[in-house]
Amino acid sequence: MFALVDCSAFYCSCERVFDPSLDGVPVAVLSNNDGCIIARSQEVKDLGIPMGAPFFKHKRELAEQGVRVFSSNYTLYGDMSRRVMAVLETVTPDVEVYSIDEAFLSVPTPEGSPQAVCAEMERRAVEIRAKVLRWTGIPVRVSWAETKTLAKAASEWAKVKLKAGGEPCVCLWGHPERERWLASMPVGDVWGVGRRWAAKLEALGAATASGLAALPDGVLRQRFNVVLLRTAMELRGVSCLPLSDAPVARQTLVKSRSFGEPASDLSTISQAVATHAARAAEKLRREGLVAGRIEAFVTTKRFGAGPHRSGCRGEMLGEATADSGALVAAARRSLGRAYVEFDARGTPYRYRKAGVTLLEIRPVGTEQRGLFAVTDGDTASDRQRRAALMEALDAANRKYGKRAVVVASQGCPSTLSRTRAASGAPAWEMRRERMSPRYTTRWDELAVVR
Structure with missing residues (x-):
């Protein structure tokens, strides 16, 4: 059940x-x-x-x-x-x-x-x-x-x-009103049935959940696909979707946010991208994963007064990693190649959103190691020191709050912890002028009992 x-x-x-x-x-x-x-x-x-x-x-x-x-x-x-x-x-x-x-x-x-x-x-x-x-x-x-x-x-x-x-x-199991409810439920409200399928089903006379369940399997296979056939079988009481007890293996990871105010200068956008890359690295470590490629993107609004532009560049990492420093540095290099300040007429682009995408994600320990150290810091002992540093970084942020300790290119932690409505917050932070306190996760915002 x-x-x-x-x-x-x-x-x-x-x-x-x-x-x-x-x-x-x-x-x-x-x-x-x-x-x-x-x-x-x-x-x-x-x-x-x-x-x-x-x-x-x-x-x-x-x-x-x-x-x-x-x-x-x-x-x-x-x-x-x-x-x-x-x-x-x-x-x-x-x-x-x-x-x-x-x-x-x-x-x-x-x-x-x-x-x-x-x-x-x-x-x-x-x-x-x-x-x-x-x-x-x-x-x-x-x-x-x-x-x-x-x-x-x-x-x-x-x-x-x-x-x-x-x-x-x-x-619903054994309920005397079960059939009446399914016969009155619009097919568009059935889990997994979108607008297009709902319109096609209504044209076939299956305008309700019970109507979908009554359609022959051959019709569902021929005119739709096996996904809708499974939905119909589930409506008939045949379980086709077991409980998922394991998360789906992650293939990509995207971190981005729209800016509270438009930004044109590279330094401001770079700070936002560095923050997104650091957050993505934290998530990788929390899930026991590493990434082999990173992309940084930046975009203006698609509508309204121009000029409009979207740019995206990326790079393969020497070794798959979840190290905040390595991912932030790679993200900033990629942003530098994706960023353009002016259009052909000399009008500055007013960017409204930036972020990073991590690709080539795999479980930690399965990444391909290099045979030789290409640069300083690539030896096994160096990797152990960086892993210990990331553990200390995560422990400090768990104990003292998110962004208590950050990579320098993210900016000052005292400003990053503020909301967009607060003075001193970065211009790229989201505009949240009506946000309530974070009652359960910040000591300075605990509810006060009077």
């Missing part, structure tokens, strides 16, 4: 955990650089504010309706997500983290009649919901079914129950 545990309006719920004044108040969260609305509490949804709407278009309306608007606080959201997943692991060790606010669970199906099993699993769902809420403050929906696709469908039903004021806990 599979369960889908889905956090309700996760970003908004995280903001409410540490600010009781937000209870019952409409809350919205913005994307990078406070651009678009990416999370809405139910009160904001009821106002008719669409997902992904540009903030500037609805700023006045949100203010008039008393909506509390926040910039994205990814540090807080990531930590709260880890806490929710840790609670779920106390329920069962079989947990697949599907996204920052969703996870699949797997438990043995209890014995008994379908009706008895349904009642038992809904009772367990209520217990899981209460436990997560009590331990983290995050409200969740819990839905059970014999396949992951049906669990996703049950989660849509749980949304309807929550909006109606009921308990958002559903078990």
Whole structure:
């Protein structure tokens, strides 16, 4: 039996955990650089504010309706997500983290009649919901079914129950209203069915989830592909998607951010690229990986007043590595080749985004070593010293906070730790003028009890 545990309006719920004044108040969260609305509490949804709407278009309306608007606080959201997943692991060790606010669970199906099993699993769902809420403050929906696709469908039903004021806990297995719900669920809401497939399925008369399940296998193979066939089989109750207990091997790693303000000078952009390269190196070490190639890219806006330009250059590393110093140096060299200051008319490019891409990624210990030391610092003892240095760097940042110790080309740690709204922050930092404190990860931003 599979369960889908889905956090309700996760970003908004995280903001409410540490600010009781937000209870019952409409809350919205913005994307990078406070651009678009990416999370809405139910009160904001009821106002008719669409997902992904540009903030500037609805700023006045949100203010008039008393909506509390926040910039994205990814540090807080990531930590709260880890806490929710840790609670779920106390329920069962079989947990697949599907996204920052969703996870699949797997438990043995209890014995008994379908009706008895349904009642038992809904009772367990209520217990899981209460436990997560009590331990983290995050409200969740819990839905059970014999396949992951049906669990996703049950989660849509749980949304309807929550909006109606009921308990958002559903078990499709053995539920007397199962067929009625699947017959009323639009095929476009089925997990894995996009707009194009939905339009084609509706043309075939399969406008609902049950309609998709009823299509012959031959039609699905001929007109679509095996992926949609698996979806249809899952809707019939045949499990085709097992719980993933191991992460997919990483092939690439990208770190980038849009700038808070346009930048034209190489030194400013170089600082941003160095920071992204250092963050990528930290992630490699955390996952036990090394990279053999790095690319740096920089781009202007694609629309609006020009000139417009995108540039990308890269280089192969002498040996695959996760060393921050080596990756930062290679990223800055690549940026120097990708960067152009002026167009043919002498107008400076106003770059809005930069980042790095790591390629040729493999597990540490499997990289090809050079037979001879090409440059100073390539000997085995030198590599051991650099590895020890990276361990010390990571330990210091874990103990004293992110960016407590950085590579010099990243800039001063005291400015890097600030948000874009703070004075002294680099111009390339994201604009987050409405960001709440990082309550759970920074000593100087802990919640104060009065």
